[in-house]
Amino acid sequence: MQQKIQYKVKDLVLVGGGHSHAIVLKMFGMSPLTGVKITLITDYSDTPYSGMLPGHIAGFYTREQCHIDLRKLANFAQAQLYIDSAIAIDLENNQVICANRPSVGFDLLSIDIGSTPATISVPGATKYAIGAKPVGKLLQSWYELVENLEKNPHKAVNIGIVGGGAGGVELALSMQGNLQQYHDNFKIHLFGRDRLLIPDRNRSLGNLLRRIIIERGVNLHLGETVCKVAPDTDIERFNVICESGLRIKCDYIFWVTQASAPKWLKATGIATDERGFILVKDNLQSLSHPQVFAAGDIATIKNHPRAKAGVFAVRQGKPLFENLRRSLLGKNLKNYRPQKDYLSLIGTGDRMAIATRGWLTLPPHRLLWHWKDYIDHRFMESFRNFPEMGMGHRASKDKETIQNLEIPCAGCGSKVGGNVLKRVLQRIQKEQSFGEREDIIIGLRYPDDAAVVKVPVGKVMVQTIDYFTSLINDPYIFAQIAVNHCLSDIFAMGAIPTTALALATIPYGTSSTVEETLYQLLSGVIKALNQAQVSLIGGHTTQGSQLAFGLSCNGLADENQLLRKGGMRANQVLILTKALGTGTLFAAEMRRQVKASWIDKALQSMLLSNQAATEIFLQYNATACTDITGFGLLGHLLEMIKASLIGVELRIDDIPVLDGARETTAKGIFSSLMAENLKASSYITNLKDFEFHHNYPLLYDPQTSGGLLASVSPEQADNCVNRLREVGYEEARIIGKVLEESEQGISLV
Numbered sequence: 001m002q003q004k005i006q007y008k009v010k011d012l013v014l015v016g017g018g019h020s021h022a023i024v025l026k027m028f029g030m031s032p033l034t035g036v037k038i039t040l041i042t043d044y045s046d047t048p049y050s051g052m053l054p055g056h057i058a059g060f061y062t063r064e065q066c067h068i069d070l071r072k073l074a075n076f077a078q079a080q081l082y083i084d085s086a087i088a089i090d091l092e093n094n095q096v097i098c099a100n101r102p103s104v105g106f107d108l109l110s111i112d113i114g115s116t117p118a119t120i121s122v123p124g125a126t127k128y129a130i131g132a133k134p135v136g137k138l139l140q141s142w143y144e145l146v147e148n149l150e151k152n153p154h155k156a157v158n159i160g161i162v163g164g165g166a167g168g169v170e171l172a173l174s175m176q177g178n179l180q181q182y183h184d185n186f187k188i189h190l191f192g193r194d195r196l197l198i199p200d201r202n203r204s205l206g207n208l209l210r211r212i213i214i215e216r217g218v219n220l221h222l223g224e225t226v227c228k229v230a231p232d233t234d235i236e237r238f239n240v241i242c243e244s245g246l247r248i249k250c251d252y253i254f255w256v257t258q259a260s261a262p263k264w265l266k267a268t269g270i271a272t273d274e275r276g277f278i279l280v281k282d283n284l285q286s287l288s289h290p291q292v293f294a295a296g297d298i299a300t301i302k303n304h305p306r307a308k309a310g311v312f313a314v315r316q317g318k319p320l321f322e323n324l325r326r327s328l329l330g331k332n333l334k335n336y337r338p339q340k341d342y343l344s345l346i347g348t349g350d351r352m353a354i355a356t357r358g359w360l361t362l363p364p365h366r367l368l369w370h371w372k373d374y375i376d377h378r379f380m381e382s383f384r385n386f387p388e389m390g391m392g393h394r395a396s397k398d399k400e401t402i403q404n405l406e407i408p409c410a411g412c413g414s415k416v417g418g419n420v421l422k423r424v425l426q427r428i429q430k431e432q433s434f435g436e437r438e439d440i441i442i443g444l445r446y447p448d449d450a451a452v453v454k455v456p457v458g459k460v461m462v463q464t465i466d467y468f469t470s471l472i473n474d475p476y477i478f479a480q481i482a483v484n485h486c487l488s489d490i491f492a493m494g495a496i497p498t499t500a501l502a503l504a505t506i507p508y509g510t511s512s513t514v515e516e517t518l519y520q521l522l523s524g525v526i527k528a529l530n531q532a533q534v535s536l537i538g539g540h541t542t543q544g545s546q547l548a549f550g551l552s553c554n555g556l557a558d559e560n561q562l563l564r565k566g567g568m569r570a571n572q573v574l575i576l577t578k579a580l581g582t583g584t585l586f587a588a589e590m591r592r593q594v595k596a597s598w599i600d601k602a603l604q605s606m607l608l609s610n611q612a613a614t615e616i617f618l619q620y621n622a623t624a625c626t627d628i629t630g631f632g633l634l635g636h637l638l639e640m641i642k643a644s645l646i647g648v649e650l651r652i653d654d655i656p657v658l659d660g661a662r663e664t665t666a667k668g669i670f671s672s673l674m675a676e677n678l679k680a681s682s683y684i685t686n687l688k689d690f691e692f693h694h695n696y697p698l699l700y701d702p703q704t705s706g707g708l709l710a711s712v713s714p715e716q717a718d719n720c721v722n723r724l725r726e727v728g729y730e731e732a733r734i735i736g737k738v739l740e741e742s743e744q745g746i747s748l749v
Contacts, residue, residue: 008037008509010328011516013096013106014079015086016113017042017070019049019310020295022383023317024110024324025070029077029386036328037513038079039104041086041096045071045596048135050310051376057142058174058349059181064595068383071596075589076386080473083600086113089268091289101476102523105516108291108327110320111278115259115297115308124229125162128238129255132167138254142175145252149183157186158249160240162226163256164192165200169209170346171256172218177349189219189248191226191240200307201344205354205361212348212364221246229253259297259308273300282335283323284316293327295320304338311342314379345372386592416506416541420515428522433530440499443537451537453499459556464489467503467550471586471704472603475517475547479524481606485705486551487532488627491614492708494563495555497532502539505548514543521549532611563617563710566643567624570740573717574648577613577724578605578707579731580633580698581661583671588664598660605658605731606705612727617710620720628706632677634684634699637709637746641683647739649747652695656731665697673702683745690748707731711738 014021017040028038052066074081082104088097095103116133130141149157161172172190179186190213196206197213213220221242228241232249240248261276271279271288278294279287279302286292287302296313306312319336326333343357345368352364353372362368429445441452455461466486470478483500490497502525506517518541529536534553585602588594610627617625624644626636633655641648677700681687690696707729712720717734724732739747 008507008513009035010037010107011105011513012036012038012108012110012324012328013104014038014040015042015089015096015109015111016296016298017044017047017068018112018114018296018298019047019313020317020320021110021112022047022068022070022073023314024321025073025077025079026383026386027318027321028079028325029073031325032078033325033328037509038077039082039106040070040074040079041082041084041098041104042070043083043085043134044136045069045081045083045600048139049376049380051372051379053135054170054174054347054349055373055376056139057171057178058347059178060351063139065380067596068380069596071589071599072386072592072594073383074473075592078473080475082474082476088264089270089292091268091270091292094291102520104520105512106291108293108324110293110295110324111298112294112296112313112320113262113298115261115277122226122229124238125226125253125255128229128231129162129253132163132171132254132256141252141254146178149179149186153183154185157183157251158189158237159186160189160191160238160248160250160253161256162191162240162253163258164190164194164197164222165256165258166198166344166346168192168254168256169197169213170349171254172213173216173349174347175349176216176218187219188217189221189240189250191224191242192220192222193225195223197222201356202359202361204359205356208354208361208363209346216349221248261298265298273302273305275300282337283333284320284336285323285327285333293320293324301336301338306338306340309342311344312338315339345375347372416514416518416543417511420511420518421541424515424518424522427519428526431523431526431530432536433533437498437535440535440537443535451499451501453537453554456556458558460559460562462490462493462495462555462557462562463553465550465552468548468704469505470547470549472599475521476524477603477607478547479521479549480528481603481705482549483525483528483532483551484606484609485629486553487534488610488629488705488708490553490555491610492563492625492627493555493557494561494614494618494625495557497534497553497555499535499537499554500529501552502536503550503552504539504541505544505546506541507545507547508543517547521547525549525551528609532609561618563614563622563625564643565624565626565640566645568640568644568646568648568711568738569623570646570738571714572623572711572738573714573734574637574650574709574736574738575617575712575717575721575724575732576628576633576656576707576709576735577610577729577732578608578628578703579656579658579661580628580701580703580706581658581664582606582704582706583632583674583701584661584664584669584698585658586704587671588660588667588669591669593667593669594660594664598658601659608705608728610708613708613724613729613732616720616723616727617708617712620712620716620723622710622712622720625708625710627708628703630673630702632674632680632700632702633709634680634746635677638680638683640709640711641744641746644738645744647741647743647745647747648736649739649749650699650736651734652690652693652699652748654733654735655695655698656733656735657695657698661698661701662694665701666694670697671702674700677702685743685745685747687748693748
């Protein structure tokens with residue numbers, strides 16, 4: 001009987017990680033739709049929950065408590081996560097144009113990118129003020145401000161906040177509540193264009209907040225229209241200049257004015273309102289383009305316009321999910337009607353809150369704060385504890401599917417279709433910087449069955465091959481990591497890579513979905529190969545159940561200048577260029593037990609090529625080198641020890657470790673290769689003294705695109721490490737020395 005398989009036949013792309021999309025992803029995780037490939041494009045790997053941000057600034061919540069981990073959420077929904085900014089949308093060809101990666105094709109698009117403060121009309125505001133959006137930049141500036149004040153608790157500081165709406169008021173009260181705890185010489189100035197605070201709500205609320213603001217020592221400037229922000233004669237300060245002539249010197253200026261939409265949206269041709277927000281029908285579908293949906297602040301429901309408030313974004317999550325699902329299935333859409341009024345709980349920065357709805361306003365009270373705190377924690381908790389991988393799918397009672405297709409016969413080698421491959425190669429050949437070289441006689445642009453490359457006289461060819469399944473749900477980033485990993489063997493030998501052949505396995509799907517995945521993958525390949533000045537000269541594609549990629553790499557070297565594992569000499573020191581921990585971190589990500597920031601830093605490390613490190617090691621006369629990959633640090637070091645017939649002393653405390661790796665190994669989360677790598681422990685001469693050390697498990701952790709380990713003379717070691725750090729290997733350090741004894745063992749210290 002021929003096996004059945006679920007094809008990916010529809011591409012659903014979500015642009016923005018706002019509240020509505022967070023709910024959509026969670027619901028797709030609980031009720032998956034077979035045949036749909038979901039991709040989330042977002043600037044950051046976590047997204048702030050607006051309800052808890054003032055409390056975070058006031059010091060009541062940690063950053064983790066008030067942010068939704070989008071990596072964990074995408075993992076649960078089995079969605080691809082692309083960390084990038086959308087800068088345009090081609091609605092004729094159904095493509096999202098990104099700032100730092102290839103365009104992303106879609107069949108159905110949903111936009112939830114929030115809004116930005118309107119700063120364009122005020123000279124100097126964009127350059128000198130700190131916008132309330134994106135929140136990531138606001139928080140970074142706030143952290144820097146707090147750090148500076150903690151270092152200088154008696155320094156006079158003026159903080160300006162422009163915007164007399166709910167956002168500006170909450171920000172002023174939260175900052176005041178936090179800073180008063182340890183700083184006694186600061187002033188906060190709040191500027192509002194209207195005579196009343198929060199003018200779009202009832203007058204009693206504005207009057208109440210005015211009294212609280214004044215009592216808390218915030219300098220209130222109502223009825224003042226800020227017309228300019230300019231640097232002061234004191235280069236560390238800025239002037240907030242108002243139309244009335246009022247001029248206030250400030251060290252920091254936060255801009256929390258009326259929401260606006262990004263300019264690029266209007267250029268797409270999509271229907272927008274007079275402020276640039278996407279106009280949608282009652283079913284959240286674009287008024288002008290049926291393949292586009294929008295929700296949250298970026299959308300305006302034409303028949304039911306509402307204020308730009310987080311409560312509406314949260315409420316739109318479920319109807320957005322239902323209508324995206326119905327659209328993918330070809331069903332009729334359902335209308336959604338937002339409530340006209342809503343309850344607001346406004347924190348006052350002192351663990352108290354005001355409640356207001358319609359004409360009713362309740363003054364600050366601790367019980368109202370506890371109520372708000374309970375609601376916010378309950379909402380955030382729903383994004384923290386997901387079922388284990390696959391549980392949401394098995395639990396789903398919804399059996400609807402886009403389409404089921406049979407697996408192609410194996411007789412064709414499960415190849416990607418010729419037309420698909422031709423189109424992708426035509427697209428990526430434009431991106432290849434090193435495709436035309438004199439030594440390449442027959443390469444990628446020729447129809448011949450094999451590539452032909454000249455080997456220069458007096459050079460030896462260094463060859464290696466590697467291939468593995470994707471460890472992240474982004475083919476573009478995975479490809480760059482895979483290229484770095486595959487080229488590392490060439491670099492570890494002290495050789496210069498020149499050409500490569502690719503082997504790619506693309507998940508089953510229709511020609512359009514296969515083409516999109518292959519294009520994203522090969523674009524990443526070409527980017528990384530271009531950086532290494534390597535030419536892609538051919539390859540092979542196949543279709544399978546999982547995305548996988550590998551390279552057969554060729555390099556050139558002078559035979560007498562090769563770096564070998566057997567070149568370690570007595571009294572040399574060992575230098576490691578990258579931190580350890582990718583194995584345990586990605587094993588933990590599969591279980592959704594990591595922080596987004598941990599994976600972000602791991603990816604940053606894996607995207608760092610070993611090419612420059614090789615050049616530096618050669619410059620400082622390294623005599624032996626290897627790259628740290630699947631066998632872990634100890635396994636690869638042991639290969640050097642056996643080849644060099646010598647022992648080493650390893651300083652276990654000095655071994656660099658990626659953020660979160662100690663936490664995940666402490667939970668007993670290890671890569672599947674860990675058990676095999678542990679067999680190398682028999683070569684540790686003093687194992688019993690260190691087997692409970694917090695770094696000990698990481699000695700065996702298998703690495704993807706890990707660093708280089710090299711032996712250098714002690715006289716040159718410090719300069720070598722400093723140079724490595726200068727060019728980007730921030731975790732490079734000396735981790736041990738080569739012993740004089742001929743024992744082929746490892747001693748930990």
